[in-house]
Amino acid sequence: MRKTKRRIDFSRIAVYVTIIAITVIMLLPFAWMLSASLKLSRDVFVFPIEWIPSQPRWENYTEIWTKIPLALFIYNTSKLTIIVTLLQLLTSSFAAYAFAKLRFPYKNTLFLGYIATIAMPWQVYMVPQFLLMREFGLNNTHLALICLQAFTAFGVFLMRQFYMSIPDELCEAARIDGMNEYQIWAKIMLPLSKPALSTLTIFTFVTTWNDFLGPMIYLTKTELKTIQIGLRMFISQYSAEYGLIMAASVVALIPVLIVFLSLQRFFVEGVASSGLKG
Amino acid sequence: MSGDAAKPVRVRRKVRVVSRRRRRVENALVAYSFIAPNFLGFAVFTLGPILFAFALAFMHWDGSNPIKFAGLDNFWRLFEDRAFIAAFWNTVVYTVVSVPLTLACALGLAMLLNQKIVGRDFFRTAMFFPYVASLVAVAVVWNMIFNPEMGPVNMLLYSLGLDPKDMPGWAADRHWAMVTVILFGVWKSMGYYMVIYLAGLQGINSELYEAAGLDGANAWQKFRHVTLPQLAPTTFFVTVMLTIQSFKVFDQVYMITQGGPGTSTLVLVYHIYNEAFISWDLGYSSMIALVLFFLVLAVTVIQFRRQKED
Incomplete structure (x- = not known):
């Protein structure tokens, strides 16, 4: 009994992990767009990506x-x-x-x-x-x-x-x-x-x-x-x-x-x- | 006596016939008044141009000089036009790859999001959002993310140890351009077909799953023998829609690769656009449009046949 319950929990976690991973991929371009919109043009392609700009350029x-x-x-x-x-x-x-x-x-x-x-x-x-x-x-x-x-x-x-x-x-x-x-x-x-x-x-x-x-x-x-x-x-x-x-x-x-x-x-x-x- | 009695009856019947006919005419007029606003616009701006398109395919016209009858000239020209042949095959390749891929992704997403999970509405909305998002805006982001020299995707591949020489050139690379366009198309549209699949899944009687469970079916068997057959009408609909959408792909190609490099992502609608609005060869562009029409028609008829057989 306890064993099946643990297995159900495991498959539940797998479902959540999959869904969250896919959602992140789907929304990543939008996050990147938002983040880049607050940067100087020369900082847009800096890698690794600085997701939240330290000095957001609202002037854009x-x-x-x-x-x-x-x-x-x-x-x-x-x-x-x-x-x-x-x-x-x-x-x-x-x-x-x-x-x-x-x-x-x-x-x-x-x-x-x-x-x-x-x-x-x-x-x-x-x-x-x-x-x-x-x-x-x-x-x-x-x-x-x-x-x-x-x-x-x-x-x-x-x-x-x-x-x-x-x-x-x-x-x-x-x-x-x-x-x-x-x-x-x-x-x-x-x-x-x-x-x-x-x-x-x-x-x-x-x-x-x-x-x-x-x-x-x-x-x-x-x-x-x-x-x-x-x-x-x-x-x-x-x-x-x-x-x-x-x-x-x-x-x-x-x-x-x-x-x-x-x-x-x-x-x-x-x-x-x-x-x-x- | 009998003659006297019959007369008024006949008159009354005539009156009734007249009033019934009048009522029928009135009813028809009311119905037509409902249809007219839409139908007039539809007839002038859709039906008319469609008929004109069929005629134009057999003409020579540059839009200003007099129209000349061309017979089958435009048709024979298709076989000598390398750009057309490339566009035809590229459209077929795009369709053959992107339709099953989008279908599988949409079905997978729908299966995942048809379960009872926390935040389900948020996830559904997130998956659907690329579909409604402005194409120009997302295409430009896509181009930046997949930029071969500076884009984060190739930067990531580089930091994972991939040699810069082996790096895919994405939209700028002959061999990768089509892949880039297809990936973009799948990402953008799968959320929409997911919603259609969700509607289909909700229509499946849950007793079928209970019965299958009693027979000892596991999750995969339930999917294979209950879900898939029950979803057949939905899959049929999605396949037809997707195929038509893929045959007429243009915007995303225009924005991501401009049909290039070379002719590696030139598609039929792009060629129609070039021939009509760049070369002003209106007859020939209509002939290419006719090819597009028959492709769509053929696929739709084949799908309907298969649907009926099943």
Whole structure:
């Protein structure tokens, strides 16, 4: 009896050691980034690594705002991300309601249009899409990026899967109570779909915030650039200013970290309930 | 008498038919009003360009002069284009190595973090964080950490007694560049697939494990004969997702190796980008995009077939 207990304890310790070791590896680059962001560029590569700088250079964090228009980049990215995320949530959940709960002609054909493109990499049609936007005169505008990111098949699919799991009787009962479809969507479906909406918010926010190829193709004017290409520009201009580059990187990470941490408790639930697990 | 009585009935039925039809039209209009905002955007900015992409692959166009029909010119050119052939094989190598590796890591992590342990939420969040972190920011850190001359990884190898001549050159070395890109990809994305696996694991009925335990199955046998078969739909989904993601890899290559050294990490999307936005050879770049599309399609169909057989 005592022997088995000791063996269980041993395997428990092994589990903890493994998990902690993996977590350290996963987070090490972030720790290094944070540590380097408080150093002089010439001290960044000193080995063995001084994880906590003895004289932290907080000036790095004030200097980056004057070296590049970092505030403008963050403003541009926030603007884009918020508009795209709101449009995505609104139009996807709106369309998904019809696909999940209403009957109308050509429903399956229209839905097939979405499904057929869900696995289609954007890179396959990015060139014609760019030509189309140029034709519309949307080249070098934020509107182009909004248009290409706000109406995705993925959003409609995810929301529809979730709405399918809500019993039809709930809608029927609401109809008998005299609600119209718009009221049912707003007062019954939306409040129930918090996990799916959070999942979609995380996905859209993260994709838009971190998008690189899209802004790189569409935005060539500095004043329009997003944080990702702005940061990239900074890196190629000041390639030896390691401390500053790391400080700017830390700043670029913070908004995503906040959104992610505030929504992550919905996330596993959202992935599970939206049928994303297959 | 009977004729008199029949008339109003027929009229009433007609009224009912009309009102029912009207109601059906109204219902359809309501439904379309729900779909329209998303569908219009989707049709104009996604469906349209997709159709255009297929047509463009058979054209010559530089974006300003008139379009010319090219027939299969662009297709034959693929076989003579060394950069395309390199990009094709590099994409295949990237996929063949990174998909199983990411899958195994994600499943392993999910198994570890599906247990009752202290601080489980923290560990899950930590594993997931690289996935949401800004790619530019983490790629630049990755480049610094794996810097061949000054980076801490090679410094560590040096202090462990490795000869500087045998040191891997990582992103700057022909033979190591792909390894560096793959390692980065696995590190960045495995947390996401771990979450999907966690959702899958939570869906497994715990009675199955109890039954297997009564039959005297050990931990490995439980994993092999209960967990893996129960997770088959999840694994299918993850494999398809991962394969598509690997075929369209670009950002991380652009930031870590710029496709080099030489063409050692040039991938399909990189080649599409170069042909379109550097050379302005729009027809040819669409032909390469078509190859990418058929690769993704083929893999998805094969996976679906295998899934059905199982």
